Amino acid sequence: MTDTVHLTNQNGETYAGTHLIIDLHNAQNLDDAARVERALRDAARATGATLLHLHTHRFSPQGVTGVAILAESHIACHTWPEIGYAAFDIFMCGATTPHAAIPVLEAEFIPERVEVRELHRGQITP
Numbered sequence: 001m002t003d004t005v006h007l008t009n010q011n012g013e014t015y016a017g018t019h020l021i022i023d024l025h026n027a028q029n030l031d032d033a034a035r036v037e038r039a040l041r042d043a044a045r046a047t048g049a050t051l052l053h054l055h056t057h058r059f060s061p062q063g064v065t066g067v068a069i070l071a072e073s074h075i076a077c078h079t080w081p082e083i084g085y086a087a088f089d090i091f092m093c094g095a096t097t098p099h100a101a102i103p104v105l106e107a108e109f110i111p112e113r114v115e116v117r118e119l120h121r122g123q124i125t126p
Contacts (some may be wrong), residue, residue, distance in 0.1 A: 002100075006072075007124065016122025017073055017093035022049050024105060026112035030079035033058040039108040040068040040075055043101035049075075049092055072096050086111075091121070100118040 014027045029035050033056045034111050044051045049070040056066035062082060068075040080086070086109060094100040099116075106114060 007122075008093055008120070013120065014124040015107040015120040016124075017091055017120075018096075019119040019121050020088075020090040020098050020101075020115055021100065021117040021119075022088040022090065022105065023115040024088070024109050024111035024113075025115070026084045027079075027086050028084070028111075029066065029109055030081040030084065030086050031058070031062050033064045036066045036077060036079065038065045039078065039105060040066050042108075043075055043090070043104045044068050044070060046100040046104050047090075047092060047096045047098050048100070049096050075101065084111075086117045 008017055015027065037054060038058045040054055042052065049072045051068055052071055053069040054066070056064055058064050063079050065078045066076065069114045070092065072094050078087050088105060090098045090101055102114065
């Protein structure tokens with residue numbers, strides 16, 4: 001019997017986790033490492049995930065990368081302030097709500113356009 005505690009069960013499907021690829025276009029505040037850290041922390045909280053570790057790094061002359069390591073997987077980002085673009089990668093398993101991170105990112109970075117792609121990773125066939 002498969003232990004399904006850490007699997008995602010939604011709409012009759014069982015899979016390892018939901019993976020969101022989120023692109024923010026014409027966004028603001030992308031060169032602020034403290035803001036990126038706050039966004040990662042708040043996004044983890046909004047999704048119901050358990051934050052284990054968070055690290056950001058500001059590049060010179062610009063750009064920030066960051067990762068939030070979660071008990072349920074991760075949230076990662078990389079920003080290109082010079083073109084107003086940020087790439088977020090959210091992968092979560094279990095009873096989390098990864099889509100709840102999107103309003104947090106929109107509030108912090110005020111993008112003109114948001115693109116979201118969703119994958120269900122590790123699909124379990126009946």
